[in-house]
Amino acid sequence: MIKDYLGLAVRSMSHRQKRSWLTIIGILIGITAVVALVSLGQSMQRAVNKQFQQFGYNLITIYPGGLRGSYRGPYSATFELDTDLIASVDGVEAVEAMLYKSAYIRGGEPPDEIEGFLPVVGLSPGITKVFSQFKLEQGRFFTETDHYTAILGQSVPKDLGIGVGEQVEIEGQAFEVVGLLAESGLGNNNSGIFIPLEALWEILGDRGKVSMVWAKVGQGYDAEVVAERLKAGLKEARGKEDFTVQTIEDLQKLIGQAIGILQAFLGGIAGISLLVGGIGVMNTMYTAVLERTREIGVMKAVGAKDSHIMWLFLIESGFMGLVGGAIGTALGLGMDILAVVITKRFIQTNVLEFGISAWLVIGALAFSFVIGALSGLLPARSAAKLKPVEALRYE
Amino acid sequence: MNSLRLAAGAGPSGRALIELREVWKTYRMGKVEVHALRGVSLAVAEHEFLAVMGPSGSGKSTLMHLMGCLDLPTRGTILFDGADISSLKGSELAEIRGRQIGFVFQTFNLVHTLTALENVELPMIFQGAPRASRRARAVELLERVGLSDRLQHRPNELSGGEQQRVAIARALANDPKIVLCDEPTGNLDSAAGMRVLESLRDLNEEGRTVILVTHDAEAAGYARRRVQMRDGRMVEAAEEALR
Numbered sequence: 001m002i003k004d005y006l007g008l009a010v011r012s013m014s015h016r017q018k019r020s021w022l023t024i025i026g027i028l029i030g031i032t033a034v035v036a037l038v039s040l041g042q043s044m045q046r047a048v049n050k051q052f053q054q055f056g057y058n059l060i061t062i063y064p065g066g067l068r069g070s071y072r073g074p075y076s077a078t079f080e081l082d083t084d085l086i087a088s089v090d091g092v093e094a095v096e097a098m099l100y101k102s103a104y105i106r107g108g109e110p111p112d113e114i115e116g117f118l119p120v121v122g123l124s125p126g127i128t129k130v131f132s133q134f135k136l137e138q139g140r141f142f143t144e145t146d147h148y149t150a151i152l153g154q155s156v157p158k159d160l161g162i163g164v165g166e167q168v169e170i171e172g173q174a175f176e177v178v179g180l181l182a183e184s185g186l187g188n189n190n191s192g193i194f195i196p197l198e199a200l201w202e203i204l205g206d207r208g209k210v211s212m213v214w215a216k217v218g219q220g221y222d223a224e225v226v227a228e229r230l231k232a233g234l235k236e237a238r239g240k241e242d243f244t245v246q247t248i249e250d251l252q253k254l255i256g257q258a259i260g261i262l263q264a265f266l267g268g269i270a271g272i273s274l275l276v277g278g279i280g281v282m283n284t285m286y287t288a289v290l291e292r293t294r295e296i297g298v299m300k301a302v303g304a305k306d307s308h309i310m311w312l313f314l315i316e317s318g319f320m321g322l323v324g325g326a327i328g329t330a331l332g333l334g335m336d337i338l339a340v341v342i343t344k345r346f347i348q349t350n351v352l353e354f355g356i357s358a359w360l361v362i363g364a365l366a367f368s369f370v371i372g373a374l375s376g377l378l379p380a381r382s383a384a385k386l387k388p389v390e391a392l393r394y395e
Numbered sequence: 396m397n398s399l400r401l402a403a404g405a406g407p408s409g410r411a412l413i414e415l416r417e418v419w420k421t422y423r424m425g426k427v428e429v430h431a432l433r434g435v436s437l438a439v440a441e442h443e444f445l446a447v448m449g450p451s452g453s454g455k456s457t458l459m460h461l462m463g464c465l466d467l468p469t470r471g472t473i474l475f476d477g478a479d480i481s482s483l484k485g486s487e488l489a490e491i492r493g494r495q496i497g498f499v500f501q502t503f504n505l506v507h508t509l510t511a512l513e514n515v516e517l518p519m520i521f522q523g524a525p526r527a528s529r530r531a532r533a534v535e536l537l538e539r540v541g542l543s544d545r546l547q548h549r550p551n552e553l554s555g556g557e558q559q560r561v562a563i564a565r566a567l568a569n570d571p572k573i574v575l576c577d578e579p580t581g582n583l584d585s586a587a588g589m590r591v592l593e594s595l596r597d598l599n600e601e602g603r604t605v606i607l608v609t610h611d612a613e614a615a616g617y618a619r620r621r622v623q624m625r626d627g628r629m630v631e632a633a634e635e636a637l638r
């Protein structure tokens with residue numbers, strides 16, 4: 001039956017091609033915008049998830065600042081933390097720390113000497129055990145016995161004119177450059193200099209201070225459970241909760257939520273254009289009912305019930321929605337692909353990871369059909385309610 | 396010719412197929428009331444061929460719409476096959492129109508986006524007939540009215556006479572007991588009109604009840620009974636013998 005009605009609907013639409021297409025375009029634009037934005041959000045999410053997977057889910061991050069909100073980013077606050085206590089917690093395999101500072105740097109040979117402030121990051125020597133993706137492009141990492149050694153961020157050689165094997169002066173202390181970090185080895189500190197944590201404490205006289213601590217969870221332990229234990233232990237020892245314990249999963253959820261909110265917000269705005277598209281469908285259908293009043297009368301005379309007429313018009317408007325939705329979905333996904341390609345080319349980091357989600361496609365198609373059908377509801381009802389004789393007399 | 400006859404039983408039975416008792420139809424236009432029918436009583440038996448005659452505005456079309464269950468009377472009773480149509484729901488009236496009645500209009504009233512074949516199929520779609528049997532019957536009906544070479548033509552590609560023959564084929568789609576015609580020859584020349592009237596006579600001869608609204612005496616001559624209307628009243632109901 002639906003098939004027969006669809007046939008009738010297609011006949012009357014193809015008879016009014018221009019208007020049908022214009023109506024379809026109204027829906028199409030809305031669906032394109034919604035699909036593009038949602039798909040973009042998903043691509044962002046995918047890229048984030050991939051990065052987290054690289055981190056591994058067995059990592060717990062501890063940073064200063066109590067309840068969420070008071071925290072001002074990993075690099076602005078420091079605190080003293082009893083790393084031995086953390087290491088003693090059941091399930092913690094290794095504890096590594098980082099201190100982020102800004103320090104006075106001097107590099108290069110006179111007369112090409114350059115000086116100024118650069119971020120200097122103190123790292124505990126075992127840091128590579130928790131960050132497997134901490135990769136060097138050149139040279140080697142610190143050993144346990146290294147002290148005045150430095151690893152340069154990717155862009156430092158260019159900025160300072162020094163390289164591996166040369167010397168760099170940090171707060172008046174000479175350091176030997178032993179390695180060059182691969183791109184974005186740790187955070188996005190391409191312009192920072194990395195030295196052993198002990199050495200940084202020494203030259204700044206800031207012993208014991210850290211910006212962030214990582215605890216690696218041993219095999220077979222649940223990171224969430226270990227994190228809870230860690231939190232309880234720290235709270236008891238410190239007497240207050242002036243720190244945050246976060247698992248990678250927590251962080252992932254948090255970022256996922258942020259992306260979700262952004263997606264909902266943008267999607268909502270795009271949804272307004274869908275509303276406009278829906279009104280377009282309604283307008284077209286009201287016009288169609290008016291134009292086809294006599295035809296409706298004829299159909300009723302040959303036995304069509306109100307419900308038949310209703311379905312006829314609903315299927316027609318739903319079909320227009322569906323066609324708009326199908327094209328719009330394809331265009332929206334195309335725009336996402338374009339965004340992925342462009343960001344890959346110009347930003348060169350994988351902030352987007354393309355993929356087609358089946359529920360997005362199905363959801364968009366179903367939604368566009370429903371929008372079309374809903375917009376056609378009132379016109380279809382007015383068509384169904386026409387009195388046969390009056391419809392037949394209509395000129 | 397009679398391959399399609401059916402539906403209507405064999406011989407005349409006494410019971411009226413359609414009966415109108417003191418039927419009034421009043422249209423209200425603002426404050427003015429227009430009485431299109433002023434107490435019409437009429438009984439149409441099965442297998443009749445009835446002509447309803449009368450001048451323009453006398454209420455013929457209004458009467459036909461009521462007999463065809465397209466509208467309900469303002470006052471009075473209309474019995475269709477024994478049932479009071481005022482007590483029926485809209486969907487039940489649609490059911491009667493779809494299964495028991497075929498309409499032929501002066502202006503043909505074909506759906507202009509559909510081909511001749513599809514127009515004939517249309518009433519069967521609303522009865523839920525399967526596609527294959529529907530198509531076969533539509534082809535058969537169009538053959539019967541001599542349009543087997545016009546199946547894929549749209550109404551605007553057909554002459555008036557051809558369009559009216561498509562309309563007759565469509566009226567027969569669901570094998571109705573009654574065929575109601577409102578000035579079917581009004582827009583046709585005399586040759587095409589004659590052909591239509593002859594088809595109507597064939598339909599009656601195969602057992603269907605035919606009601607023909609016309610102001611053309613010659614057309615009315617094809618009927619076996621004639622009634623005359625004036626100002627919403629039945630003025631004359633002269634029974635006539637079979638020619």
Ligand SMILES: Nc1ncnc2c1ncn2[C@@H]1O[C@H](COP(=O)(O)OP(=O)(O)OP(=O)(O)O)[C@@H](O)[C@H]1O
Nearest residue numbers: 422424429430431450451452453454455456457458
């Ligand atoms: N919907 C309506 N609203 C108001 N008046 C109407 C309506 N339909 C019919 N009438 C009036 O009812 C009267 C009878 O109309 P009807 O169409 O039945 O006449 P008719 O005998 O078929 O005329 P014709 O031969 O010209 O077709 C006319 O005076 C007409 O103006």
Ligand SMILES: [Mg+2]
Nearest residue numbers: 455456457577
């Ligand atoms: Mg009339």
